[in-house]
Amino acid sequence: MWEKKVERKELMKKTLKILMLIGIIALGINLTEVKAEEVTAPVTTAPQETTTAPETTTPAVTTPQEITTKVEQPTTVQPTTKPDVDTTGKNVKKGGYVKKTVTAYNLKLEKVTKVEKGIRYYVYKKCNNGYSLIQVGNQKLLVESKYITYKCNAKKIVNAADKKYSYNDMKRDLKKLEKAYGSIFKVDIAGKSLDKRNLYYVTLGNAKAKKTVYVETSVHAREYMNTKFIMNVIEDYCRGYDSKKYQGKKYSKIFNNVKLVIMPMVNPDGVTISQYGPKKIRNATLRKNLYKIANGFSFKEWKANARGVDINRNYAEGFNREGAKASAHKNYPGKTPVSEPETKAQISVVEKVKPNVVICYHQAGKVMYHLNHTKLSNMLYSMTHYTHVLSGQVQYGTFSDYLDDRNILNCTLETGLVPAPVKNRQYKKIYKTNKNVLVAVAKMYS
Ligand SMILES: [Zn+2]
Numbered sequence: 001m002w003e004k005k006v007e008r009k010e011l012m013k014k015t016l017k018i019l020m021l022i023g024i025i026a027l028g029i030n031l032t033e034v035k036a037e038e039v040t041a042p043v044t045t046a047p048q049e050t051t052t053a054p055e056t057t058t059p060a061v062t063t064p065q066e067i068t069t070k071v072e073q074p075t076t077v078q079p080t081t082k083p084d085v086d087t088t089g090k091n092v093k094k095g096g097y098v099k100k101t102v103t104a105y106n107l108k109l110e111k112v113t114k115v116e117k118g119i120r121y122y123v124y125k126k127c128n129n130g131y132s133l134i135q136v137g138n139q140k141l142l143v144e145s146k147y148i149t150y151k152c153n154a155k156k157i158v159n160a161a162d163k164k165y166s167y168n169d170m171k172r173d174l175k176k177l178e179k180a181y182g183s184i185f186k187v188d189i190a191g192k193s194l195d196k197r198n199l200y201y202v203t204l205g206n207a208k209a210k211k212t213v214y215v216e217t218s219v220h221a222r223e224y225m226n227t228k229f230i231m232n233v234i235e236d237y238c239r240g241y242d243s244k245k246y247q248g249k250k251y252s253k254i255f256n257n258v259k260l261v262i263m264p265m266v267n268p269d270g271v272t273i274s275q276y277g278p279k280k281i282r283n284a285t286l287r288k289n290l291y292k293i294a295n296g297f298s299f300k301e302w303k304a305n306a307r308g309v310d311i312n313r314n315y316a317e318g319f320n321r322e323g324a325k326a327s328a329h330k331n332y333p334g335k336t337p338v339s340e341p342e343t344k345a346q347i348s349v350v351e352k353v354k355p356n357v358v359i360c361y362h363q364a365g366k367v368m369y370h371l372n373h374t375k376l377s378n379m380l381y382s383m384t385h386y387t388h389v390l391s392g393q394v395q396y397g398t399f400s401d402y403l404d405d406r407n408i409l410n411c412t413l414e415t416g417l418v419p420a421p422v423k424n425r426q427y428k429k430i431y432k433t434n435k436n437v438l439v440a441v442a443k444m445y446s
Pocket of ligand 1: 219220224362363
């Protein structure tokens with residue numbers, strides 16, 4: 001009995017060992033199968049990888065990233081397969097937005113940045129991996145196609161109801177507009193005013209377009225309503241860039257051929273004086289002099305810059321033909337031609353962009369000034385019904401005189417009914433009458 005028991009125990013031990021061995025072998029087969037899968041998996045995607053990007057990523061690197069992405073952004077999934085994308089960027093592109101903040105990846109499928117709702121991006125194409133290629137700054141990145149929309153979802157920026165649209169309002173809005181529409185809207189600075197305010201100019205449309213319409217507003221201080229007007233127009237054109245048409249032609253097509261270059265507030269010190277008086281002028285010397293120059297005159301009707309020079313009399317062409325003999329709220333040409341930073345800034349922009357045509361916005365009187373009757377002046381009349389006034393050959397040191405001497409076609413539009421500053425209740429009418437002027441002029445040249 002005892003011996004038999006021992007034999008049985010040994011037999012059981014042996015069978016257990018055999019069973020364990022079988023188990024280990026089975027496990028080993030499983031492991032080798034897994035390894036084989038891991039090895040074969042990238043092989044199937046290899047041809048795609050080699051045709052798109054030379055860099056290869058190993059699964060060991062992407063797996064931990066996947067986990068961290070899911071933790072941080074549960075709804076944004078990192079791409080695992082390479083896109084069938086043409087990296088030369090010659091694909092047709094159109095303006096688009098993302099529906100919510102999503103993560104963007106480079107072509108190596110690495111996280112690069114977040115892209116935000118309310119910002120216009122150029123979208124190149126949908127790829128075969130569920131992602132689309134978009135332009136972010138100077139990079140082309142991938143975002144999930146399902147989050148892309150072609151409807152503008154940017155917030156409205158410029159407040160048309162603002163009765164005193166100031167330099168600071170404009171400065172803030174330019175920044176916001178550039179953030180939202182940076183792919184089609186650029187802000188630059190052409191100089192500084194005497195009281196150290198920026199002399200901004202902006203480019204709307206294709207910055208590389210060969211043709212240019214140049215626009216200036218608020219050369220004269222009290223005409224600041226035109227800055228609000230032009231800022232509203234800029235926003236409207238940006239919002240409608242990919243969807244709106246003018247006379248059957250898409251804005252995007254028009255502004256791809258003809259860009260708008262706009263100086264929305266040529267005389268920011270003057271605007272500040274007209275809106276708030278000299279107390280908002282920071283430079284004490286300028287401020288004290290302003291009270292002397294005004295000599296009791298109402299600052300609301302100020303036209304000149306911070307040292308009483310009328311920018312629109314400061315050009316060399318016909319300089320000092322007439323006007324005030326010393327610093328004044330208007331009409332003083334200055335000591336020498338082109339002495340003022342605002343004049344210099346305008347000239348520098350015009351010399352840089354070489355406009356085909358220039359529109360000068362002033363106030364008031366519902367009048368339009370131009371040298372001759374042209375296709376341009378006829379079209380502007382048909383839109384505004386402002387009274388034609390031929391400016392004639394006699395020059396007075398105005399911006400128009402400067403342009404006429406260089407054979408740059410130009411027209412001055414005086415918006416609203418006198419007196420300036422124009423009453424705010426006229427704004428809606430002015431806006432309605434003039435909102436299509438710049439797109440129409442651009443279309444003429446497109
Ligand atoms: Zn004016």
